[in-house]
Amino acid sequence: MSKLHAVQQGQGPAIVLSHALGCDLQMWDGVAQALQDRFTVVRYDHRGHGRSPATGEAFDMDDLADDAAGVIEALGLGPVHFVGLSMGGMTAQALAVRHPALVRSIVIANSCSHYDEAAHAGWQARIATVRDQGVAAIADGAMQRWFTPEFRASQAGRVAALRAGLEATAAAPYAAACAAVAAIDFRDSNTRIGCPALIIAGSRDEATPPAMSDAMLAQIPGAQLASLPASHLSAVEMPDEFADLVARFIAD
16 A cells, blocks of 8 residues: 555654544544643544545455554554544554554544444445445435534534545545445454453444444453443544543553
């Protein structure tokens, strides 16, 4: 994979932040601001998202884990504390098994380790819609999944900025990322994760409900679980609280 777009700020132990499907590194603005006084914070755009190029080919979550490893190696920061949300949390699960020497700990937020058949059907429907009508066609539904009604009302500018980033994502790489997400199954490999792991659930998350976090907690040896009263993009809705959970986990 050609070089991914990444930004680095702050000083201290290295934290890498990995964003959700249809977002870019701006998703982490609030969390990065809250952590930069204590940590070297790296954010990057997944392939086909933000300012990172797309390959034009199908890919899977192992490829996204290898992309993340490439970012860490290129910056010479490993091993790092790797924090991923949704698709980024799936990347974290794959990275910890494929490249354990690069990872000091992982945080898996608003994510899951596999999908059932009903969810697979939903993913296929979304892929078909995006291929036929473009990413803008699914933007309304994404905003409803990503944020609570209160956040959409009170932080309209932030929501609009993230929606614009979603709609700027080209249909083909977005559909390819959907297919990669839909195909995950970490139920066996998660038992081999050897680094400390924190799972963050959103109590109001309908995209990856808390039961999915409970399942990962049971799979990953020694994992810890925390919850925020937020919807799917908990790191956007509650950046200070999210950053505090991450910092306290790393300090333990």
